[in-house]
Amino acid sequence: MQAEPFDVAEEIARLSAETAGRAGAVVTFTGLCRDEGGRLTALELEHYPGMAEAEIARVVEEARDRWPLSGVRVVHRHGRVAPGDGIVLVLTASAHRTAAFEAASFLMDYLKTCAPFWKREHLADGSVGGWVEATAADDAAAGRWEG
Incomplete structure (x- = not known):
């Protein structure tokens, strides 16, 4: 977690x-703040310090249990993030690309x-909008990992 x-x-x-010598693949995902067609000037990201870090560590361990990873790094921002700026970075390293992806x-x-x-x-008009929820598509994507 970092601002x-x-x-x-x-x-x-x-x-x-x-992971030198052990990793044959490093997969990188960077999530960026969008301007939503010029509608947004920023996203404000809030979290509970300590709780967010513990939850990320827990899910990283779950990923390590599921796949043969030689390294993992998750960086998540908090605070105000402007369009074009990175919000989240996920890096996974493994001997083979499939596990890393x-x-x-x-x-x-x-x-x-x-x-x-x-x-x-x-919002671009100077107002503060609502809280952003996960979409049905996001929930469906997460559902494939259950069971």
Whole structure:
């Protein structure tokens, strides 16, 4: 959890160095703030400190139990994020690409639907919009990992 922007290249280099010789693939997902067709000027991300980190650590361990990962890194921002800025970064490393892709997808599906974050829209007209909920498509994507 951090308020400041993350450096994708630096995070990839760090994970690649940590997993050198063991990883044959590093999968990277970066979630960006959209402007929703010019409607938004920012997203405000709130979380409960301690709880959010513990939940992310828990789901990272679940990913490690499901797939043979040699490394995982999840970076999630909080505070005000402008369109074009990174909100979340998920990196997974494994000996083979399939495990790395599946684990990254699993982690993002969890973060999108279940992680203890709340997003509020700041609108171009200067008003503050509502809280953003996960969509039915997000819930359906997360549902494939159950069972």
